[in-house]
Amino acid sequence: MKKRTIKIIIAFILFLIALCIPFPKEWMKKGIYIVSYCIVGLDIVWKAVRNITRGKVFDENFLMTIATIGAFAIGEFPEAVAVMLFYQIGELFQSYAVDKSRKSIASLMNIRPDFANVKRDNQIIKVNPEEVKIGETIVIKPGEKIPLDGIVVDGNSLIDTSALTGESIPKEVDSGDEVLSGCINQNGLLTIKVEKEFGESTVSKILDLVENASSKKSKSENFISKFAKYYTPIVVITAVLLAIIPPFILKDATFIDWLYRALTFLVVSCPCALVISIPLGFFGGIGGASKMGILVKGSNYLEALSKAEIVVFDKTGTLTQGVFKVQKIHPVDISKEELIELTAHAESYSNHPISVSIREAYGKEIKHNRIEKIQELPGLGVIAKVDEKEILAGNEKLMKQKKIQYSKCEEIGTIIYIAIENKYAGYIVIADEIKEDAKKTIKELKKNNISKTIMLTGDKKEVGESVAKKIGIDQVYTELLPDGKVEKMEKLLKETSQTGKLVFVGDGINDAPVLALSDIGIAMGGLGADSSIEAADIVIMTDEPSKIVNAIKISKKTMRIVKQNIIFAISIKVAVLILSAFGLSNMWEAVFADVGVSVIAILNALRVLKIKKEY
DSSP states (O other), X not given: OHHHHHHHHHHHHHHHHHHHSOOSSHHHHHHHHHHHHHHHHXXXXXXXXXXXXXXXXXSHHHHHHHHHHHHHHTTOHHHHHHHHHHHHXXXXXXXXXXXXXXXXOTGGGGGSOOOEEEEETTEEEEEOGGGOOTTOEEEEOTTOBOOXXXXXXXXXXXXXXXXXXXXXXXXXXXXXXXXXXXXXXXXXXXXXXXXXXXXXXXXXXHHHHHHHHHHHOOOOOOHHHHXXXXXXXXXXHHHHHHHHHHHHHSTTOOHHHHHHHHHHHHHHHSOHHHHHHHHHHHHHHHHHHHHTTEEEOOHHHHHHXXXXXXXXXXXXXXXXXXXXXXXXXXXXXXXXXXXXXXXXXXXXXXXXXXXXXXXXXXXXXXOGGGEEEEEEETTTEEEEEETTEEEEEEOXXXXXXXXXXXXXXXXXXXXXXXXXXXXXEEEEEEEEEEOTTHHHHHHHXXXXXXXXXXXXXXXXXXXXXXXXXXXXXXXXEOSOOHHHHHHHHHHHHHHSOSSOEEEEEEOSGGGHHHHHHSSEEEEETTXXXXXXHHHOSEEETTOOTHHHHHHHHHHHHHHHHHXXXXXXXXXXXXXXXXXXXXXXXXXXXXXXXXXXXXHHHHHHHGXXXXXXXXX
16 A cells, blocks of 8 residues: 555656656657656556456456557557546555455454363373364363363353353353353363364354355445446447548548547546546545444445345344343342342452442442351352341342242343342342443334344343344344354345345454354444454444444445446546547547546545534
8 A cells, every 4th residue: 555655656746747847858758757657557557468368358457558558649648647647546545445354363263272171091181172082071270261062070160151152241050061162161160071073163163154254245346347347348349440430431531530539539438537536435435434433444345335224233242231230129128228238248259240240239348347258159149147147149049949938030131139137138130231322223224224123142032032122123033152143144145135235233253253244244343352343344433333324324325426426427428428539529628528527526525524423
């Protein structure tokens, strides 16, 4: 990019020198024009020649080459250099929006385990996970990644499943429970019997999914290439016919005269206005989006977004905050303040996310001198003495084990039941919080002709369905691992119309495969995983789902302006071509008309930058 910019600047300076300074000899001026042309246009000429040898004749490189060489042939050296300069400037704008490689997903590689502690001959040996066989026993210490899928044969622990499910609340596992590779063991020692080899493990499949998803993804073809495919052969054939036919059928017509007209026709045919204004229109749209905190990685994605038909969402971190908070405190024969105060003190020594959220809801200093003893019961909860009162805080199993008469809570979320001195004192509901603008986003998407909204989540069925109902999502699929999300996405891609596009919005490492597979992948960039940001086509830097609506509106406005420029530029171009074919316009009149159209098209393209935030 830097080299290209320097080349354009040097060529432009030389062009101005040749254009403005009177040289004693004409060959000096022409020499500077040729040097300027070589600096800025030689790579385009080389691409045209190379493409011809590969059978790809009628592309934009060929169009630029024949138009500029034609200008040199009829002595219009400034026109030849100007055409190539305009083209390269337009291409430079386009390059800013170039699509980055999706395979440099560094943070996704962090879920790949480096080793496995395998038990062999009564010894624990550290080996490569690929060397471990089915049926062997591995040991996972606190803080280590689980390297292979298997069944827990000994131990109890909390495991962080966020890399796979996107859910930030840890899962408790005990003997007999299945565990998946890529998860992180948090606090206990686990002994696991391996069920799958590394190549078949969950973590290995995720890595493969991301690598392969990009190749399945259809990309919008570059407009200029698409346009040149049809425009160039028409122009070239017309120019050839213009040079050959009139001298044979018209009286007093000379071949030299009509060859000059044909070359003039070729020069006039160069679509400068389109070459500049179309990339600039897209660049303006990308710039307007970036002002709102929306990063679009390429003009092809901005174009595709205008055809969005189905929008699919992840749940945690996308439509919800991804942070578990106390949502409800229901006391029985006690005040809310006292219930949360006693529970917070009872949970004061635990680092479990549930305990942390209870202490945050209490919001005051924990006075440890009020606490006599705390007993943590794995899989149940805690028992503590606070102000000489025995406090029980935990799940239903704890209430049943201690034979406490309690009222079952039907709320969606994690329920902590509390008993004081063996008497039921109420419950606390802890759940993820829906983002403020999530409901309005779904409503606005439907107003913008989105036919269907869908949610894919690794969370439990009742939680996913509850969130979907509250914000108005049309369909929801729950308890999905990354490969499950990919399967659903492949089916949904078939549901879109021929021109419609499918959008996926996510934020976690587990979303990277579907972000790469979807027609347009949108990642939450504020708190999202680096891998999902890298795999996405569009990044919402502020984590607000409402920005998706703004992005769609920007893309539609950009496409309207680009289409206006296309119609305007082609209409004027056709009129000038007809005049030049009949010899009714000279070269500089044609150049003026072309430059005038370019300026108007550019000014129109700049309107894309003036986009107001809807809400």
